[in-house]
Amino acid sequence: MFGGKNLYFKIYILLVSLVLIISCNLKSSHIAKDNGGLENSFGKSVFGGPLYEVNRFVNKPLIPIVEYDTPAVREGVEEMGMGLDIGDMDVELDSLLARLNIKKEDRDVFVYLKKVLCDPTITDDQGVYKTYTVSEFHDLLDSWGERLVSIMGSILIEVFTSLKTSRTLISGCKNNILKQGLLNRLIFVKKEYERYLKNVFNTSNFSIICVSLEHSNPYYGKFELIEMEASNFKDLTDVRDRYSKFNEDTQKGIQEIRDILTSSDIAGGQSLKTYSNDEFDILFSSWSDYQVKRVVRMHLGYLKSVGYIKMQINHLDNIGSILDASTYLKDRLVTSLKTWKLKLKDAFSQKNSGYPEYLKQIFSKSTAVEIYNNIPFPSKDDINDYDFRFPFNDTYFLDMNEYYSTLNAFVSKYNKLSDAKKVAVEFIRNIVFNANIAADKGYKTYTDDYKFYFIFASSDYFSELVQRQVNFANCQSYIEEYINDIKENPVRKNKLLQKRDELVAKYHVSLKKLFHGVNEATFEFDDSSRENYGEVWDIQLDFGSFFDNIDVEGF
Numbered sequence: 370m371f372g373g374k375n376l377y378f379k380i381y382i383l384l385v386s387l388v389l390i391i392s393c394n395l396k397s398s399h400i401a402k403d404n405g406g407l408e409n410s411f412g413k414s415v416f417g418g419p420l421y422e423v424n425r426f427v428n429k430p431l432i433p434i435v436e437y438d439t440p441a442v443r444e445g446v447e448e449m450g451m452g453l454d455i456g457d458m459d460v461e462l463d464s465l466l467a468r469l470n471i472k473k474e475d476r477d478v479f480v481y482l483k484k485v486l487c488d489p490t491i492t493d494d495q496g497v498y499k500t501y502t503v504s505e506f507h508d509l510l511d512s513w514g515e516r517l518v519s520i521m522g523s524i525l526i527e528v529f530t531s532l533k534t535s536r537t538l539i540s541g542c543k544n545n546i547l548k549q550g551l552l553n554r555l556i557f558v559k560k561e562y563e564r565y566l567k568n569v570f571n572t573s574n575f576s577i578i579c580v581s582l583e584h585s586n587p588y589y590g591k592f593e594l595i596e597m598e599a600s601n602f603k604d605l606t607d608v609r610d611r612y613s614k615f616n617e618d619t620q621k622g623i624q625e626i627r628d629i630l631t632s633s634d635i636a637g638g639q640s641l642k643t644y645s646n647d648e649f650d651i652l653f654s655s656w657s658d659y660q661v662k663r664v665v666r667m668h669l670g671y672l673k674s675v676g677y678i679k680m681q682i683n684h685l686d687n688i689g690s691i692l693d694a695s696t697y698l699k700d701r702l703v704t705s706l707k708t709w710k711l712k713l714k715d716a717f718s719q720k721n722s723g724y725p726e727y728l729k730q731i732f733s734k735s736t737a738v739e740i741y742n743n744i745p746f747p748s749k750d751d752i753n754d755y756d757f758r759f760p761f762n763d764t765y766f767l768d769m770n771e772y773y774s775t776l777n778a779f780v781s782k783y784n785k786l787s788d789a790k791k792v793a794v795e796f797i798r799n800i801v802f803n804a805n806i807a808a809d810k811g812y813k814t815y816t817d818d819y820k821f822y823f824i825f826a827s828s829d830y831f832s833e834l835v836q837r838q839v840n841f842a843n844c845q846s847y848i849e850e851y852i853n854d855i856k857e858n859p860v861r862k863n864k865l866l867q868k869r870d871e872l873v874a875k876y877h878v879s880l881k882k883l884f885h886g887v888n889e890a891t892f893e894f895d896d897s898s899r900e901n902y903g904e905v906w907d908i909q910l911d912f913g914s915f916f917d918n919i920d921v922e923g924f
Contacts (some may be wrong), residue, residue: 455477455480455481455529455532462479462483465511466479466518469514469519471519475522475526478522478526481529485566486499486567486570487500487502487503488563491560491563491567492567493564497571498564499567499570499571501570512573513575520579524583527589528562528592531589531596532555532559532562535595535596538596539551539555541603542599543604543605543606544606544608546608546647546650546651547611549654550652550655550737551599551602551655553736553737554595554655554656554737555599557736557737558592561588562591562592565586565588569581569582598657598658608650608654615661615665618665619662619665622665622666622668622669623653623665626664626665626668627644627646629728629729630643630649630728631645631646635725636729641726642729642733652732652737652740660741663746664741664744667745671724675721675724678766678769678770679717681769681770682710682713682714683710685706685713685776686703686707686710688706688780689703691780691784692783692784693784698795702818702822705818705819709817713769731743731744768890775827775892776826778826778827779823782826783822783825789842790835793835793836793838793842794825798822800877800881801884802814802816803877806878807877807881810881810882812885813885813887820889820892823892824884824894826892827891830894830902834883834902841876841909841912844912844916845869845873848916851919852869869915872908872912873912875908876905876909876912879904879905882904883898883901883904885901886898
């Protein structure tokens with residue numbers, strides 16, 4: 370009977386074991402599938418089309434389901450942990466601190482201070498920090514005496530306690546990716562703090578040291594922030610738990626940056642770093658929540674700028690309904706803008722396609738600190754600012770914004786012109802578009818209407834010139850009327866016509882010369898324009914003088 374029970378029990382154990390084995394195999398299969406490639410967890414790569422049409426993965430899991438806590442990561446954590454040594458108490462220092470009546474629980478901070486000040490490897494770029502010998506450090510404390518040493522301990526203890534607490538919290542983190550990222554941050558801040566201490570203790574003057582440590586010490590907040598985030602991270606078992614605390618846009622931004630940095634297809638032949646998923650998550654774990662948001666806002670700001678530029682280009686030629694001009698002018702200008710728009714779209718596509726490579730360049734530095742410092746953040750640090758813009762590594766986006774602003778400025782200025790001034794604008798336009806005027810001088814002959822009209826929007830010279838052209842045209846009209854009224858003196862009439870034609874021809878050449886000196890990128894007159902404008906003005910004055918003296922004998 371007992372044998373029957375044993376048989377049933379063995380069969381039960383075998384069945385349970387079989388279920389467990391099948392379950393483990395299914396789990397392994399799931400992990401292997403997720404490790405098979407980014408597309409399994411992200412969906413299609415964003416680089417199949419233009420970046421501004423990026424698939425935002427709305428219906429995809431925000432972070433890939435992959436187990437990153439690998440033996441290599443665990444080994445890296447162990448190696449980095451050795452960089453957090455805060456020193457060991459020795460008998461001589463312990464005896465000195467006991468003689469100075471420093472409590473046992475308050476002595477560790479001096480162990481750490483001694484380790485820092487006596488370490489010759491802690492230097493600045495010029496290696497100018499003082500390195501104490503052990504005896505010099507002991508003599509310094511001895512010379513201060515009990516009261517001052519106690520005060521110094523109370524000043525140093527806050528940062529030291531935060532350092533120790535951070536170290537303890539990080540060592541207890543359950544996820545080694547997050548642990549290694551926090552270690553990156555803690556080791557960097559610790560090294561910076563140690564250089565700071567060496568600099569402060571370049572002098573042995575107690576008062577100067579105290580002022581520096583109490584009023585100029587930036588490290589209180591830095592260690593406290595690491596301590597706070599280590600406390601938040603310590604119970605997380607999955608790196609996704611950290612990302613899930615960000616809002617949806619930030620999560621999607623992290624995901625998109627990951628897809629760029631982990632793609633070997635982007636700039637593969639240019640020796641730019643391609644991240645593994647482990648490396649990516651360690652890097653982002655090396656930054657505070659604020660820093661991560663700021664990095665992501667850089668990326669999202671770029672996408673926002675791309676969408677804005679696309680809209681601007683598409684609306685460049687939509688001026689028919691807003692420009693108060695003749696149909697002939699509108700048709701000419703729209704045709705010119707359409708041609709320009711096609712060129713801008715092509716240039717935009719090329720520029721936009723270079724963004725993933727540019728992002729890889731930014732992230733190809735050695736450390737998290739170098740990468741963060743390499744990111745071209747705008748001067749405005751508000752990560753919630755709606756108008757956040759990505760400052761590209763050249764003036765491309767700025768130029769595009771300027772083009773659109775110039776177009777709007779032209780429409781606004783032109784619509785305010787009187788009919789006489791609009792006629793003056795067209796007169797000037799016909800001069801600079803005429804290849805026969807000053808053909809031997811090598812001056813530019815305009816062929817694109819938008820380039821001419823945009824100058825009107827960008828330059829105060831142009832606005833003033835239009836008024837002067839109105840005056841010139843009025844003066845010319847009076848001269849024409851006067852000459853036409855001469856009936857009985859053909860010799861004098863021909864002489865006046867000759868003088869008029871000479872001044873008008875010189876005036877046309879001066880206009881052509883003035884508009885030759887225009888920067889086509891900014892639609893503004895160059896440095897030579899002041900002198901060239903002076904020539905135009907002088908000829909206009911000569912023409913006015915000619916009219917004023919037209920009754921004088923000799924003409």
